[in-house]
Every structure is written in C-alpha cells, then in structure tokens.
Amino acid sequence: MSKVLFTATGLKKYFGGVTAVDGVNLEIREGQVVGLIGPNGAGKTTCFNLITGLYTLDAGHFTFKSKPYNPASPNEVARLGIARTFQNIRLFNSMTALENVAVGMHTRTRQGVLGAVLRTPAQRREEARVLEQAQAWLDYVGIGAFADYLAGQLSYGDQRRLEIARALASEPGLLALDEPAAGMNATEKLKLRDLLLQIRSDGKSILLIEHDVKLVMGICDQVTVLDYGKVIAQGTAAQVQQSPAVIEAYLGGLHHG
Template structure:
C-alpha cells in the first residue's frame, strides 16, 4: 500500500488537565472517505481542530503527503492542500455566493495587494479566471443559479453547499468536513450524500465528522470512533457497527451525554 495522504500518530491535547484527545492515531489514503464519529464530548472536534491548525497538539505527530507538519495556522494548513468547513456556518453573509467562493481561492492567487490596487492587466486576467473557477464550483455543488444571491439569503442547506464549494475552490488534496449535515432536513441530507459521493468519485479524499451515523456508514471506507478522547474502534463501517465498545458508547452512555462537551 502507498504511503497515506494524511496520518496522525498518538495525538494528545488537554484543557485544564482534562484530556480531550488521548493517543489518537488515524490515516487517510488518497481517494478515501474516512469518518470520525463518537458521542457528544468524545473529542471529535478537538481532534479535527488539531488536524486543521486551530489547535497545537500537546504531543503526537501529523504528516501530509508524506511530510511531517506542525499546524502553525489554518491558513498554513490550507496552503498545504487541506481545506475545511466548520460546524457553525462561517460565510460572508453580506457578500454574494460567487464572492464567497472567490475568497476561498485567495491562497492560489499570485497578484497580491499591489496588483489589485493598480488593476494591472495580469491582475484583471487573474480576476476573470477566479470568477470562472468560482462559478464552476457553484455549479458543481448545485447552486450555480444563486451565484449573485447574498449568502445570507440562501436556504440553510444551500449555505452548507456554499461552504463546501468555497473549500473545494482551493483545490485541496484533503477536504475536512465538520458536521456538514447538521441542521439539514431529510431532503437536504440526501442531496449532501450525493454531493459527497460525487466528490469521492472525482478523486478527492474526505475526512468527515458527522453525528448522522447513517450518512457516515453509507459513504465512508473506514470509520474511527472516539469516546472520552480515546479511539475505541477503527475499521470498516460493518466492523465498527458490530463493535461492543461502540454499541456501549452510543447506547449505554446516553445517561451522561448531556454533561459532556
């Protein structure tokens, strides 16, 4: 097997003496969809933030495309080729859908501030290219008809799609999605599933954190399950679903779920 596109080894992160992530390891091969799930407070979001540069690990190693990295910032991680969305929608709601996607391409542009001020021919050519590519990604996620609508005027499901389009616009090797189905109705979730399968078909790798276990099990190649910051199961969806530890975490632990992160 080839070296993984991404790997995390023995990640640890504590807050106030409490281990939110405790010795977590996972890897993603090129073209794979990997799910990261667990009950509320299991450490999923902390782990996700370690991978994508919002947090710095207390211990452990991260590697991307075969090279170790220390996530200095989300911007640095995005330039490496790892794009993410957020659990809480983070769009520029007073900007159009097209403008929001164009913003996601900033790491790939070359003209800089001076070119924008002087409106040089090279800057204008690059701007036209950016607009064309932004439209491509809006059509790709199914909202091309709303390119000139303000992001804040889009439906909830379309705002989620817009976030994915913006992430894809940076042409990442790995797309990290944080609860993309959160708040969606059944119809919106079905459309999301179709979109994620299309992204996978087109060769993108995906790291997916999601509470909708049915969605995860339906599209992921492998799933890692966390509970209290520790990995309690890793394997195919079938293997994970049959794990006694997973069954206990989701069913036996319901009485204390509300007190967890």
C-alpha cells in the same frame, strides 16, 4: 490499494487537567472518505481542530503527502492543501455566493495588493480566471443558479453547499467537513450524500465528523470512533457497527437507564 495521504500519530491535547484527545491515530488514503464519530464530548472536534491548525498539539505528529507538518495556524494548513468547513456556518453573508467562493481561492492566487490597486492587466486576467472557476465550483455543488445571490439569502442547505464549494475552491488534497449535515432536513441530506460521493469519485479525500450515523455508515470507507478522547474502534462501517465498545458508547446509557 491507494496511497496514504494523511496520518496522525499519538495525538494528545490537554485542557487544564482534562485530556481531551488521548493518543489518537488516524490514517486517510487518497480517494477515501474517513468518518470520525463518537458520542458528545468524545473529542472529535478537538481532534479536528488539531488537524486543521486551530489548536496546537501537546504530543504527537502529522504527515501529509508523505511529509511531516506541524500546523501553526489555519492559514498554513490551507496552504498545505487541507481545507475545512465548520459546524456553525461561517459565510460572508453580505457578499454574493460567487464572491464567497472566490475568497476560498486566495491561497492559489499570485497577484498582490499593488496589482489590485493599479488594476494591472495581469491582475484583471487573474480576477476573471478566479470568478470563472468560482462559478464552476458553484455549478459543481449544484447551486450555480444562485451565484449572484447574497449568501445570507440562500436556504440553509444551500449555505452548507456554498461552504463546501468555497473549501473545494482552494483545490485541497484533503477536504475536512465538520458536521455538514447538521440542521439539514431529509431531502437536503440526500443531496449532501450525493455530493460527497461525487467528490470521492472525483478522487478527493474527505475527513468527515458527523452525528448522523446513517450518513456516515453509508458513505465512509473507514470509520474511527472516539470516546473520552481515545480511539475505541477503527475499521469499515460494518466492522465498527459490530464493535461491543461502540455499542456500549452509544447505547450504554440506554441499557443502564
């Protein structure tokens, strides 16, 4: 069995009198795809934002690569080796696809502002290396031919793939994807599925929030299901699909309606 990469223990988050996340535990092993699912309002995005430093914890703790971490900001989390995408696409639309991916490598570069201003030999070498690696990541996700296109000119599905390339460019130990299939058509979802399986086969770990349950069940090694901020089921895809609590959470309204 692979090593544990990430753990979340007893996570809690309050917004006024509302408990958005209530004692969530989560474990991700190296090379696993772990799904985090649940009905609307279940607390998935809040949990995701706690992990990636957008929200601060009210209780609980994290470990990453066997070391505790308390995410104070998204930048700090990125430097640790956890990269994320967002439900709503956040690209620099007036920059090229290549430049967008190069931006994702900022946590792995050494030359500072002075080097950029003076255009030192070391800075020029690093810039060439960054652009070469950025092109490689575009090739990896299948949009290398669009390197010189403005991000805003790309199709919706290719913009999603560009976001993943930018996240991968930071060389994360954990790739956290927030509804990457949202808005995609069936063909785009198949391409996304193949890409995520390739990322997993190359040894990366993925935390996936996704409303497309078919996609989640088809690629995830483990699935955690939330409802009203609490974990109601954890296990393999087959195990959670058989859980009465999961069936009730997703279909209860239909049974009663």
